[in-house]
Amino acid sequence: MTEHTQDKPRLYGKVAVVTGIGAGIGKGCALMFARHGATVIGCDIDAAAAQATAAEAQENGSSIEVVAPCDLTREKDVYALMDGVGERHGAIHILLNAAAMAVFKPIEEMTLDDWQFTLRGELDLVFLACKAAWPHMKKEGASIINLASANAYLTLEGSPALAHCAGKGGVLAMTRQLAAEGAPHGIRANSISPGMIVTAATSPVLDQPGFIDNVLAHNMVKRLGQPEDIGWAATFLASDESTFVTAADLSVDGGATAL
Template sequence: MKRLEGKVALISGTARGQGRAAALRFAAEGALVVGGDLLYEQALETQRLIGRAGGVALTAAPLDATDENSVRAWVEEAVSAFGGIDILYANAGAVRFGAVDTQPYADFAFTLRAELDSVWLAAHLAWPHLERSHGSIVTVGSTAGLTGSLSNRRTAHSASKGAVIALTRQLAAEGAPFGIRANCVSPGMIDTEGSRGDLLAEDHPLRAAADHIPLGRIGSPYDVVRAALFLASDDAAYITGHNLVVDGGWSTVLPGPPNPLP
């Protein structure tokens, strides 16, 4: 039997990257996927890819994960179409990097809204339905929420992702009496369309990050999604409040020579 057979999965940010990978993988595991993204045409293409593979998906309208009315409509569409919600994968986010002394406050606020408010809004509005289904929440943190960086100026990103990890633990505490589990997956460096435009760009110091990752490579969206799938599924039925780091061991080691002696 497929791991998510018949479960209704809300997944935000399904236009590309980790969100598209999650939608495809969750659908392949039997989930009824309700996707959403401001990049609506790309989100519809994700829906078409799922359909061609024999899965079931719905992308009703453009989703602004930072707008309460938009998120409410997204949740209501899922319930109307499939009768409830079993899984919330709050994946959507956007970031503007900058140092604390030079980044405009507007960029700091934008990042917190896109990366933190989007998670709270989705959990807040899906909560009554997750109570009924004894559902599962998966959020997306980051190694940026665990450690500082000498290579990337990212005060807003670090603050928002650290807050997502903390919020997830509180969701686990508040959800436990209702059988709701909440866990976080925290990626390290992942090769996506977005990261290729900044952190993995030719002129960025982190371009050579793979040299310092113990497993010797940059992660893929599917590395993250496999972890999220586990946390969302009944295989993790006794796991809640956990932050699962998916970074090839990057955050576990001190900086040092990329090729140590045998």
């Protein structure tokens, strides 16, 4: 792992793989990592959205290498992504698993297919990415950053998130185990649990009458989160500023889980 110095960017010399860069938190983290000097390789199943994120990075004076379309439910696609990065760049120093898929329905309406789709989208994607990247992360040490959720700790009235809560609770447990297995190899694993973040994925629920007021009533900080808020937290966990931090979950939720 490279050392952080005042005359170099915080992520200078680090190779970062970010999944789900086409929108939302994945996009925000990819842009932030690039801004702080990492070599960023981003993937998304939506090639046009991923390229738009890369174009935004270029406009801001940085760059993102795009691998898209990339279907992270397909083991062959995931290995092709990680092995390709390893061959081109020598190692993977940062893996941020932002890509996810979920169905939000109450139990009476949720089918078994909905349930399994969500668990695949929130657990399998993390497992496959970590497994495929593992040999490339072992080379020089690495930081895995997984996206859990405030929903792993609490429920929110008006949000039918049964499968999502189960999936993100699983992410917390997986991250602790990854930290234990990675420690002998210099691999740290941490998670971030966002509160309500304004993204294209959350806009349908945010548009429900009274929903934002309900969210803010549970927040100490009286605003909704932005992808950049998660990007700042992820940059800390990705950097050498956090080399003594592993198996931790960082709540970035405006204080919601403390009330």
